[in-house]
Amino acid sequence: MTTVDLAPLSVWPQDLSAYCFEVPHTDESLLFTSGKGIRLADAAGRTFLDALSGVFVTCFGYDCEPIAEAVTAQLRTLPFNPPLHGTNHAALELARGLVDLAPDGITAAKLVNGGSESVEAALRLARLYHRAHGNPDRVKVLSYYHGYHGATFGSLSLTGRPDVSRFGPGLPGIVHVWPPDCLESFWDVPQESSGALAAAMIERTIEAEGPESVAAIVMEPVIHLRGMAVPPADYLARVREVCDRHGVLLVFDEIVTGFGRTGQPFAAQTFGVTPDILCVGKGISGGFAPLAAVLMAEHVAAVLGESGGPVSFAPSHTYAANPIAAAAGLAAVTLFREDGYTGRVGTLAAHVEPRLRAVVGGRGTVRALGLLYGVKLAGGDTGAGERLAAACLRRGLILRGQDDWVVLAPAFVTTPGEADQILEILGDALDEVCGGGR
Incomplete structure (x- = not known):
């Protein structure tokens, strides 16, 4: 040897x-x-x-020995499969496990390689959803000032921070809005009213842009780069109502908050609000492999094909649904679910x-x-x-x-x-x- x-x-x-x-x-x-x-x-x-x-x-x-053992076993059995021609058992079982952990109404998962890629996929999916429903002009996406969504071009465009401007203009059609924490910090809005005001400002922004042009709003339930800014209790439910009124998809970026961090599998369950699309990553593999996922509600998953269900859909990247990464994720999900x-x-x-x-x-x-x-x-x-x-x-x-x-x-x-x-x-x-x- x-x-x-x-x-x-x-x-x-x-x-x-x-x-x-x-x-x-x-x-x-x-x-x-x-x-x-x-x-x-x-x-x-x-x-x-x-x-x-x-x-x-x-x-x-x-x-973590259970994850290390799962990765080792997969490495010795099937380290890679041709993604244009098929998938693997670990990927399918991981997709099913993630859907089982997710809030009711989430029925499908697409496995990707990292958080930025998950957000990119959510952007494409949101636009595809509206095009499939006869609304191809719904391309604008709202996101927070002072949020963070990743390092690829689309996810970086959603990141409403001045320190990313050194890369030049971002993706067209991105509109930034103010979260409750910024209203409290910059304008001394009391916390007890910041949620209602921030949600109302999102609705006014959608109306000003034209609801027929807005595809989605992407937000972190808890904003990492604001020092873990936790929203007022009623805020996310208000945003859900705004999105429903105007036909806008609600996307939660749970790369940081997901997979048990908030005390529930996802912050969506902690706050009692189910988004249309859920971006998850980081802890999903316990750090043993690059891995993330996009979880979708049934009505969103339907645009990807007639089969639907808790499965991993066709890959968009060479290493998407990679067997080794999926084995790590499946072991982590199993450990989280079965070990209390x-x-x-x-x-x-x-x-x-x-x-x-x-x-x-x-x-x-x-x-x-x-x-x-x-x-x-x-x-x-x-x-x-x-x-x-x-x-x-x-x-x-x-x-x-x-x-x-x-x-x-x-x-x-x-x-x-x-x-x-x-x-x-x-x-x-x-x-x-x-x-x-x-």
Whole structure:
């Protein structure tokens, strides 16, 4: 048997950034070498507690044996199939499993490779749906200012943030609207009325654009890049009503919120609102393979063919419904469904949330939903989030910080003791960056 050994790190080129443009690589950069549970090790021998689940991905930890075994078995049996000529059992069973987890009314799944691709597919599907119903002029898509939907051209066009303008004009027909959190932050609208006002503004926007030209609205139920902004309780139901009145498809981008994060399989169930299209990814494979999916209500799936049902439809990319990725996803879905992870998420969330609020104290506002946490730091310092994340990293804790917020998303397998360690480090970092206040 031929084996390939990597050269020792000491003989690698000093300037690795000359070879890799994914991230700027310097002497201070992390070069991860292994992971176990919720801990990562790097080439310098340091260990880190991961309080972000990679990036909302490794919900079962870095060494989940059932998923690893499923991937290994699939690798040895069928690593790939010609997607133009057929599919595979793992893909079909995963599609069925996802539909079973989804809200009532969702009947079909299309497997794709990542979250951005899922959103792209939703865009195409929304336009196709209206064309199939004799409304080819319904091509406009609404999305949030300050939302985030991915890094491909269409998904980036939906991302209403000024920092993406460096790539030039986005996809035509994208119209941005304001979410409740922005109304609260920028115009001091009280939270008890921000949901109703934001929903009314969406309706006015649809009317101003012309309902006959609007295909869909794409939104994150909880907005990640606003520091996990959780909407008012009645907001999403109001938006559902607006969409129904004007024949506009409602698309939830649940790449971050889906697959158990909010305490239910999807945020749609947490908020009691079923969209027409549901984009899911990240934790869907536990981080063991690139994988995402588009879930569809029956009336939307009907435009793709007469068969309908909880199946994976014809592929649009070479690696869509890949057997190895599907095997990882099927193992993760099975684990989530059969090992009581909904209850485990709730138990861990009940342990973390009050302790997190105590650690933050008056230094910020905590947003919490299941195992999604955002801390909006007080004072409006738009660099405080990055400084706090850096202070945590120096202490061996990984979370995400940007603008005036940080976010945490502990893995489902985090123990109470590990959660307490995470919060202790966060508290020390807050003392450094924001001063005392616990």
